[in-house]
Amino acid sequence: MVRLVVPIKQAAALDEDFELADGSTEIDADFLESDLNEWDNFSVEAAIQIKEAAGEGEVEVVVVSVGDDDAEEALLACLAKGADRGARIWDEALTDLEPLMVATVLAAAVRREEPDLVLCGVQSSDAASSATGVALAGLLELPHVAVARAIEFDAAGRTAVVDRELEGGLVEQVSVPTPALITIQTGANEPRYATLRAIKQAGAKQLDELGLEDVGLSADDVEAGRGARTVGIAHPQRGESSAESLGEDAGSVADRIMEIVGEQVGERKGA
Amino acid sequence: MSGVLVIAEHRRGEPAESTHELIAAGLRLGSEGAGEVRVAVIGGGVTQLAERCGADGLAEVVAFETEASEFEPHLAQAAVEKLLDDLQPAVILTGHTVDSFGFAPALAAWRRLGFAPNVTAAEWNDGALRAHRGVYGDRLVAALEFDRDTTLLMLRPGAVAAVEPASTPVRTERLDAAPLATHIGYREAATEGVDITKSEFLLSIGRGVGEEENIERFSELAEKLGATLSASRPLIDAGWVPSARQVGQSGRTVKPKVYLALGISGAAQHLAGIRDAGTVIAVNTDAEAPIFGVADYGSSVDLFDLADELEARV
Numbered sequence: 001m002v003r004l005v006v007p008i009k010q011a012a013a014l015d016e017d018f019e020l021a022d023g024s025t026e027i028d029a030d031f032l033e034s035d036l037n038e039w040d041n042f043s044v045e046a047a048i049q050i051k052e053a054a055g056e057g058e059v060e061v062v063v064v065s066v067g068d069d070d071a072e073e074a075l076l077a078c079l080a081k082g083a084d085r086g087a088r089i090w091d092e093a094l095t096d097l098e099p100l101m102v103a104t105v106l107a108a109a110v111r112r113e114e115p116d117l118v119l120c121g122v123q124s125s126d127a128a129s130s131a132t133g134v135a136l137a138g139l140l141e142l143p144h145v146a147v148a149r150a151i152e153f154d155a156a157g158r159t160a161v162v163d164r165e166l167e168g169g170l171v172e173q174v175s176v177p178t179p180a181l182i183t184i185q186t187g188a189n190e191p192r193y194a195t196l197r198a199i200k201q202a203g204a205k206q207l208d209e210l211g212l213e214d215v216g217l218s219a220d221d222v223e224a225g226r227g228a229r230t231v232g233i234a235h236p237q238r239g240e241s242s243a244e245s246l247g248e249d250a251g252s253v254a255d256r257i258m259e260i261v262g263e264q265v266g267e268r269k270g271a
Numbered sequence: 272m273s274g275v276l277v278i279a280e281h282r283r284g285e286p287a288e289s290t291h292e293l294i295a296a297g298l299r300l301g302s303e304g305a306g307e308v309r310v311a312v313i314g315g316g317v318t319q320l321a322e323r324c325g326a327d328g329l330a331e332v333v334a335f336e337t338e339a340s341e342f343e344p345h346l347a348q349a350a351v352e353k354l355l356d357d358l359q360p361a362v363i364l365t366g367h368t369v370d371s372f373g374f375a376p377a378l379a380a381w382r383r384l385g386f387a388p389n390v391t392a393a394e395w396n397d398g399a400l401r402a403h404r405g406v407y408g409d410r411l412v413a414a415l416e417f418d419r420d421t422t423l424l425m426l427r428p429g430a431v432a433a434v435e436p437a438s439t440p441v442r443t444e445r446l447d448a449a450p451l452a453t454h455i456g457y458r459e460a461a462t463e464g465v466d467i468t469k470s471e472f473l474l475s476i477g478r479g480v481g482e483e484e485n486i487e488r489f490s491e492l493a494e495k496l497g498a499t500l501s502a503s504r505p506l507i508d509a510g511w512v513p514s515a516r517q518v519g520q521s522g523r524t525v526k527p528k529v530y531l532a533l534g535i536s537g538a539a540q541h542l543a544g545i546r547d548a549g550t551v552i553a554v555n556t557d558a559e560a561p562i563f564g565v566a567d568y569g570s571s572v573d574l575f576d577l578a579d580e581l582e583a584r585v
Contacts, residue, residue, distance in 0.1 A: 012407075014407045014408075014410055016559075020411070025413075027407075098387075099376060100379060100380050100386055103380050104380075125408070126406065126407055126408075127406060128389050128406070128408075128539075129376075129388040130367070130372045130376075130425075131372070131375075133376075134344075134374070134375075134377045135376035135379065138348075138377025138378065138379070138380040139380050141381075143452065144344060144373065144377060146369065146372040146373040165521055166369055166521075167282075167287075167368070167520055167521060168460065168524070169459075169514060169515075169521070169523065170457060170459065171458040172454065172458075173455040173456050173457075174453060175453045176452045176453075177451065183372070185521075187504075187507065187508030187509075190510075224383075226418070227379060227385055227386030227387065228386060228387045228402070228417055228422075229415065229417070229418070230413050231401075231414050231415065232414040234412055235412070236411070236561075237412075242563070243553060243564075243567060243568055243569035244568050245569060245570065246552070246568050247572075248570060248572050250572045250573065250576035253554070253572050253577055254581045255584075256568070257577075260550060261472060261529050261531075264472075264529045264550050265471050265497070
């Protein structure tokens, strides 16, 4: 059997009216709304498409996440989409998590699965690190390709041909030996939505709840992998050229826009 | 551990704009006490290219020749590991860019370096490094500190102004290792007869347009205003707008006289694509959207109400 492992994240978004306490290094959970990370919809979809293209029972898709109770919702969403089983790893001692620590925990969990292919989202919407997937590849000593728009995985030939999305719309095609880790960009496919019914049925699939000791780690091991400490969180200092307000009346905003365009661009045909 | 090692960014024989931004950030850390600053240019046939990756104040440029004609993440990692062992720098700077995504996190994890991606600012204070990065869609900034002898920072393009290129002595090194990934070829972006980089007036739309059926209306509005329609990444990913019209790091870098951004929040990768725009007018119902940080004019008016009013004026 070919095994695809897809690490995912329950990502958080800030409420419009969040407040920041003085001297804090994290946001109060009351001001966060969480959901399956946008990029992970695409990595999970890529894995399910590989599974569906193969014969019945030939490919297994395993989703894993490092996260508290909240992450169960994201894992269930992936099981409902078609992943076969899931695992969530958590320990209350995990605080101020950053990419290298998450990769340390994931490496311990993913190594046990002996994957043929690991697919990650390029980044998470909340942290925007673009780092956890390739850090995981580094720890697992797997060949890796970042920012894929398309993958052709030849399980028998143990290779993957990947379209990398470069800057300015340029695409590079590369081939790597597998097992490998590939990070998937948004737009790589059309992610399916799980129906409410499928989400209820997903509860019957295997979803392991693991502690650090279950994957052979201690909290100190994870801390030893830390890349950075957060020493403060603050509102950004906007540049000096803060925008001049055009007001909040649509008619006068339109007038001003027509004026500015007239001055900067000059008379246009049709204008 | 002392000194700063800058990893140059390049593609198809040309240095990327971000290379001299990284050098600027490195020279600043150097002047604050981090030590000598070196640049490494890694790849196949990079010795000529390395001549163009110098700047005043650098100790040297290392042309690190590898067996791969194009960027290859595993060889890039091996080359930087070699430099890490030989030079023992306190800081390694890479771009927060598609190539560095491919090797920098793996190197940092494998060698247990201090590490921060998506960095917008870094300073060296009394022998200690501190970095800042945006979180939660850049609505907040986190300050970071590090406990390792060497820290790798991935610097966001456009965060620091570039220094002027200047001649610097080049030393050549060679990596004897076979690439793991095989380059097959490049595919140019489809232009579909549109070149948004040439337009003087772009009407650019983002997630705020809500539904696919609204695209047509803004496309027509753009035409009536004499503007070219462009869009931010989510609308291209959704398949609502063709990729030739995408503004941003993974799309096109544009330089219109007027950039009218409707319903665009302004993710960093989008803002990187409008750095050279003239007048930026942003309309977004979220008054906290990062686009207002770079806009010359702004309003939080509903963009459909605004479209009604603009349509009435053309």
